[in-house]
Every structure is written in structure tokens, then in C-alpha cells.
Amino acid sequence: MVELIAKSPCAGLLPLAIGDVQVVEVDLGVLTSIAPYAGQGGATSDALRAAHGMRFPKLNRATGKDGARAIWFGRDMALLAGPPCDASMAEHAALTDQSDAWASVVVSGAAAEDVLARLVPIDLRQAHFATGHAARTLVKHMAASITRTGPESFLILVFRSMARTLAHDLKEAMEAVAARG
Amino acid sequence: MRLTCPICGARDRREFYYQGEALARPAPGAGAEAWDEYLHLRDNPAGVRRELWQHEAGCGAWLVVERNTSTHEVLGVSLVLDEAQA
Structure with a gap:
């Protein structure tokens, strides 16, 4: 019997660590x-x-x-x-x-808010979006679900077919934030 | 432009999909003239109009937006569901 191994949506794309921000794929079950x-x-x-x-x-x-x-x-x-x-x-x-429909990633780090501010059209700062808050909104052009899971961490879900775009957009935003020092 | 979704709160225009004028659908047997008007004839008012929008990238709800096309003022946003039940 052949054992099939499931390929995760972000396989080969994540993890990323640039500046003060890390992105990892998570298996939510x-x-x-x-x-x-x-x-x-x-x-x-x-x-x-x-x-x-x-x-x-x-x-x-x-x-x-x-x-x-x-x-x-x-x-x-x-x-x-x-x-x-x-x-x-x-x-x-x-x-x-x-x-199997969703790609799930956690964005964390001191500058996680700054990175997401470049991609998401809602205010994700702690004062407006505290731990336990969740929203359906956009990440660039992708429909997404965003949940704050901690003071410096966000859980982001996008359609599985958008995994590569998500990783690319996050990487670009992380590089831009890191370049500002 | 921002619309205040009754479910999600104030959100940017890019999260919404625009459908068109909020029209009352004629009864099935209303006749060809009523259906022709419903399908094809539109007013183009400079002023207040009622439109259907969907919060496509948010909660997914259909909304009735009252908007002034002259001043760009958004006068009110409500759920289609609430209006249907009212």
C-alpha cells in the first residue's frame, strides 16, 4: 500500500523571517x-x-x-x-x-502590525483590534480571515489557491518594513 | 469612500461589490411592460438613490446603501435581510 503524504498549501514557501517579523505556516487541524x-x-x-x-x-x-x-x-x-x-x-x-480549502499562516513579531498595515485596509493596531478580535477583510486583493492571537501575532487564512500570492505579498511588505530600519 | 457595514463596521470601498439600483421586483404575472422596465429602464438621478452593494470581501451580506450621487454623501446602510423582514 502506498502511503500518500499530504502537501501543505505553503510547502516550499514558508517559513520567512525578515527584520522583526516571522511568518510560519500552521496546521490548524x-x-x-x-x-x-x-x-x-x-x-x-x-x-x-x-x-x-x-x-x-x-x-x-x-x-x-x-x-x-x-x-x-x-x-x-x-x-x-x-x-x-x-x-x-x-x-x-x-x-x-x-x-483543505484554506492556507493558514501566523504572522508574528514586533513589526507584525506595520507589515499588515501595508496590506490590509482595516486598523489592526492593538487599541482597535485586540487579542481575540477577528475580521473578514482583504490582504492586498485576497479575501482573508484575520484573527489576533496574541500581542504580536496574527492568524491569517486565505484560499488555498492564493498561498503563493500571500507568501509573496507578505515577503514584499516585510522587506519594505525592514528596509526602513 | 467608506461604507459602514451593519455587521463589520466602517470599511473601505474596495471590500464591496456594486450591484446597481435597489428595485422592487415585479410580481411574476405583472406583464411584459413591468418586466421590461425592471430589466432595462433606469433613471439616472443627480441626488439620492438606493443601491444594492455586497460586502464581498467581508461578511458577505447584501446591503441597501442610500447615497447622494451629487455630493457623494452616504446617507444610510442597512441589511437587505432586515428590509425584507420589515
């Missing part, structure tokens, strides 16, 4: 979008807490922690990243496995 049926928001949140120990995230927020995180992912949608979504959730929400 299983990604499942959870879209509550009409009027089932509360029941979905209760089921998520019972099954995975975290609330359904409020608008522009994420709940949970590394290893098992629920990220707000659009209107009436969250992305569960980590464990396979418990089957009991299917009673209240539409569940879709999206594990």
Missing part, C-alpha cells in the same frame, strides 16, 4: 464552517459549548484557544479550527468540512 439555521443561533452556541467547550463567537470575534478555536467567519457563520466538529451540531447548523 480540521476546519469546519458552522452556519446556524434560522433562529438556531442560541442552540448552536449551546451545542458548541457542550461539545467543544467554547461559545459561538460574536461578530468580529474568536473564541477558544490554540488547538481548538471558533473564528467568526462571515454573516451567521463561524469556522471551527482544530477538532472534527461534533455530529450533534448538525441538528442546529449546516456543517461543511473546509480543511
Whole structure:
């Protein structure tokens, strides 16, 4: 039997470390979008807490922690990243496995905010975008999900097909920030 | 130009997709004239108009944006969903 080895979206592209910023690819585990049926928001949140120990995230927020995180992912949608979504959730929400659809990277370092300021049209500084905040926005021309996971670290998800573009755009921005000294 | 998405907050124009004027859809049996107008005939007012936009690169919601084409003032943004339920 041949053992197939999965190729990660950013294989050969990351990690990068330029100036005060590092970018690494992360394996988030299983990604499942959870879209509550009409009027089932509360029941979905209760089921998520019972099954995975975290609330359904409020608008522009994420709940949970590394290893098992629920990220707000659009209107009436969250992305569960980590464990396979418990089957009991299917009673209240539409569940879709999206594990292989996204490239996930963590951008960290003292100048991470400065690098992302060159690519993202929203204010990601700590005062406006604290740990646990999440947004759907753009990275250059790519639709992305951005979550602040710490004082100097951001989790960024883009479509898997955009992995090379993401790595390229981040590298250019990191070089530009580093060149300013 | 910035639009204040009721879900995401104030966001840059480049996150949005523009659809066109927010029109009331005629009933299926409204007749050829009503459907012809709905499909093809547009006013081009200098002033306030209601338009459909989608927060394409954000939450994905469809929005009704009230906007003044003379002054570029954005007068209001609401969810299509809320308007449909109102």
C-alpha cells in the first residue's frame, strides 16, 4: 500500500523571517464552517459549548484557544479550527468540512502590525483590534480571515489557491518594513 | 469612500461589490411592460438613490446603501435581510 503524504498549501514557501517579523505556516487541524439555521443561533452556541467547550463567537470575534478555536467567519457563520466538529451540531447548523480549502499562516513579531498595515485596509493596531478580535477583510486583493492571537501575532487564512500570492505579498511588505530600519 | 457595514463596521470601498439600483421586483404575472422596465429602464438621478452593494470581501451580506450621487454623501446602510423582514 502506498502511503500518500499530504502537501501543505505553503510547502516550499514558508517559513520567512525578515527584520522583526516571522511568518510560519500552521496546521490548524480540521476546519469546519458552522452556519446556524434560522433562529438556531442560541442552540448552536449551546451545542458548541457542550461539545467543544467554547461559545459561538460574536461578530468580529474568536473564541477558544490554540488547538481548538471558533473564528467568526462571515454573516451567521463561524469556522471551527482544530477538532472534527461534533455530529450533534448538525441538528442546529449546516456543517461543511473546509480543511483543505484554506492556507493558514501566523504572522508574528514586533513589526507584525506595520507589515499588515501595508496590506490590509482595516486598523489592526492593538487599541482597535485586540487579542481575540477577528475580521473578514482583504490582504492586498485576497479575501482573508484575520484573527489576533496574541500581542504580536496574527492568524491569517486565505484560499488555498492564493498561498503563493500571500507568501509573496507578505515577503514584499516585510522587506519594505525592514528596509526602513 | 467608506461604507459602514451593519455587521463589520466602517470599511473601505474596495471590500464591496456594486450591484446597481435597489428595485422592487415585479410580481411574476405583472406583464411584459413591468418586466421590461425592471430589466432595462433606469433613471439616472443627480441626488439620492438606493443601491444594492455586497460586502464581498467581508461578511458577505447584501446591503441597501442610500447615497447622494451629487455630493457623494452616504446617507444610510442597512441589511437587505432586515428590509425584507420589515
